[in-house]
Amino acid sequence: MSLTIHLPANLQPATDGQATISLDTNPATVADLIASLVARFPDLRPLLLTSDGMLLSHVNVFVDGRSHRDIDGLQTSLADAREIVFLTALAGG
Amino acid sequence: MSDLNPMPLPDLTDEERATYEWQMWVPGFGELGQRKLKRASVLVSRIGGVGGLVAYQLAAAGVGRLVLAHAGNVKPSDLNRQLLMTHDQVGKPRIDSAVRRLRELNPRLQIRGVAENVHPGNARALVEDVDLVVDCAPLFEERFAMNDAAVQLRKPMVECAMYDMEAQITTIVPGQTPCLRCLHPEAPRTWTRQFPVFGAVSGVVACLAAVEAIKMLTGIGQPLTGRILKCDLRNMNFFSLQISRRADCPTCMVQSQESSDSPPSNCHSDSISDA
Numbered sequence: 313m314s315l316t317i318h319l320p321a322n323l324q325p326a327t328d329g330q331a332t333i334s335l336d337t338n339p340a341t342v343a344d345l346i347a348s349l350v351a352r353f354p355d356l357r358p359l360l361l362t363s364d365g366m367l368l369s370h371v372n373v374f375v376d377g378r379s380h381r382d383i384d385g386l387q388t389s390l391a392d393a394r395e396i397v398f399l400t401a402l403a404g405g
Numbered sequence: 406m407s408d409l410n411p412m413p414l415p416d417l418t419d420e421e422r423a424t425y426e427w428q429m430w431v432p433g434f435g436e437l438g439q440r441k442l443k444r445a446s447v448l449v450s451r452i453g454g455v456g457g458l459v460a461y462q463l464a465a466a467g468v469g470r471l472v473l474a475h476a477g478n479v480k481p482s483d484l485n486r487q488l489l490m491t492h493d494q495v496g497k498p499r500i501d502s503a504v505r506r507l508r509e510l511n512p513r514l515q516i517r518g519v520a521e522n523v524h525p526g527n528a529r530a531l532v533e534d535v536d537l538v539v540d541c542a543p544l545f546e547e548r549f550a551m552n553d554a555a556v557q558l559r560k561p562m563v564e565c566a567m568y569d570m571e572a573q574i575t576t577i578v579p580g581q582t583p584c585l586r587c588l589h590p591e592a593p594r595t596w597t598r599q600f601p602v603f604g605a606v607s608g609v610v611a612c613l614a615a616v617e618a619i620k621m622l623t624g625i626g627q628p629l630t631g632r633i634l635k636c637d638l639r640n641m642n643f644f645s646l647q648i649s650r651r652a653d654c655p656t657c658m659v660q661s662q663e664s665s666d667s668p669p670s671n672c673h674s675d676s677i678s679d680a
Contacts (some may be wrong), residue, residue: 318642321569322595331640332519359595366660370589374646382649397644399635401589402566402573403548404607405455405541 313338317345322396326355338393342373343386345396359400370401409536409561409622415469421513425467431625438623439467445622446470446535450523450551452503454486454607455565455614456541461488462615463660464507468622470515471507472535475499476522486604490637523547537621538562539614540585543600545592552577552585556660561621565614569601570639572610575648576617576628578584579660587651606638 317333324331339345346367350357360371367373373380374397380388390396417425417439425439445468449456452475460471477482479490479499489503500518507514517534521527523542532538532554540551548564555562556579564585565574579585613634620626635644650657 318637318644319640321571321637331637347573361590368593369591370593372588372646372648374644377645378647379649381651382647397635397646399573399646401545402568402571403451403543403545403592403594403596404567404602405451405543405565 313392313394314392314394315339315345315393317349319398320398320400320402322402323356323359323398326359327353338390341386341390342375342380342388345390346373346386372399373397374399375377408441408624410441410444410445410446412444414442415441417443421467428466433625434623436605438625441623442467442619443469445537446472447618447622448472448474448531448535448538448542450531450538450547450571451542452487452489452499452586453483453541453543454602454604455567455611456539457487457489457503458608458611459539459541459565459567459614460503460507462612463511463618464511464514466619468514468618470517470535472517472519472531473500473503474519474521474527474531475503476520486602486607488604488608490635523551525550525553529558532558532560535560537618540564541566541611541614543598545589548585549592553656555579556584556656557663559660563614563617563621565610565617567602567607570603570606570637572606572613572636572638572647573633574610574613574629574636575618575633576621576630578630579657582630584654584656585652586656587654588648590651590654609636609638614626621622 315335315338375393376395417468429435429439447468449460449523452460452473477499481492483490489506493504500520504516504518527549538555540548542548559579562577617628620628633646633648
């Protein structure tokens with residue numbers, strides 16, 4: 313199953329300007345997805361993770377419209393997932 | 406939805422009926438909805454690119470009273486998006502320019518202009534003065550101060566923000582929905598006071614926020630409670646995302662202790678291993 317990942321504007325400088333990324337094979341979990349994204353785009357690391365590898369608290373990962381925090385956290389399975397949306401905190405007013 | 410304001414509904418004048426005739430045709434709104442707007446008071450925190458248009462739309466819709474908070478003087482760089490500011494007002498207080506423009510649009514509108522930005526020292530008094538808050542501040546410190554006061558006082562708050570060509574909006578109902586700190590417990594270290602913005606983008610989220618405020622004040626439609634709308638205007642992708650309260654949210658915990666409610670349990674570890 314292919315997976316489409318939507319990234320917010322403030323992460324796109326770290327992904328060569330890509331707003332969406334498609335994967336032919338789903339990572340097993342949200343943690344695996346983030347690890348693979350960071351491996352592919354190293355500049356994402358400080359935008360997603362703390363220095364000790366924790367997901368930054370203002371980053372939310374939505375799996376088919378539901379927050380990973382409301383499912384199984386970073387162990388949320390992506391086996392049947394079709395769409396991932398990263399949501400980061402904004403304050404532009 | 407219960408009324409946010411316990412005061413009796415005011416009658417409309419003939420002039421008001423003529424002004425709001427077309428919106429009173431909206432099914433479910435009618436003259437009763439217009440009277441609810443006339444009775445209502447709304448705080449808009451900062452009246453820049455987002456908040457200025459929120460205030461303008463609420464003034465046009467006939468909200469009875471606005472409390473506006475924004476410090477500083479008009480700068481040339483405000484004028485691409487801050488539609489309550491005008492070229493002839495550069496160097497003069499923003500709040501004065503905003504009040505003048507809003508009174509030109511709606512001379513019946515009651516306005517309390519506060520030439521300060523929101524901070525922990527004034528947030529509670531500002532929130533206490535109104536039925537509903539619209540948070541449009543450009544700094545997380547201000548947003549968190551507003552959020553904490555709104556939750557403590559159980560006042561609903563429309564939370565709207567933008568960056569670049571993206572916008573986000575949700576409606577917070579204290580005790581029922583996630584608050585801002587549930588969604589984002591901490592401010593991003595990388596957030597800066599200045600950010601890329603088109604006025605048309607800040608205007609989109611502002612109009613959405615004004616619609617949310619009208620819905621909350623009059624009870625029409627389904628507000629964005631328990632979900633956040635993320636708008637990618639560069640690619641025209643829109644996402645409605647479910648959000649929940651955090652069991653460890655310090656703001657909701659205090660509010661829950663005061664009201665003897667219990668927040669839901671949904672806390673997970675967020676540690677990542679390298680691939």
